[in-house]
Amino acid sequence: QVQLVESGGGLVQTGGSLRLSCVASGRAISISTMGWFRQAPGKEREFVARIMWNGATTWYADSVKGRFTISRDVAKNTVYLQMNSLKPEDTAVYYCAASTGGWDFRSWGQGTQVTVSP
Secondary structure, eight states: OEEEEEEOOEEEETTOOEEEEEEEEESGGGOOEEEEEEEOTTSOOEEEEEEETTTOOEEEOTTTTTTEEEEEEGGGTEEEEEEOSOOGGGOEEEEEEEESSTTOEEEEOOOEEEEEEO
16 A cells, blocks of 8 residues: 655746645555646546656656656655646646556545646
């Protein structure tokens, strides 16, 4: 079992930046991939970015490419999401997730709110 705790959300103006962090504990050694997802009010949860725990290969949703960067610090069991040029449509609860293989994200954090004001 992997436990995940996110932090770093908040209120920012359009064009601003935030960095989210997610610390993994428990059976972190079993992690293959970590990802960030988000859910806006009234919408389904959607994929944002993911990174391989070993090798650091990354994938991004088209909506965030060029603005968001996912990275990880294996020594700290931490994954980050640097968000730049934020837009009001980025407003959502952001969730960290861990997978032991592929897209099978079974461990989820509690979420952190990101609000971008016009």
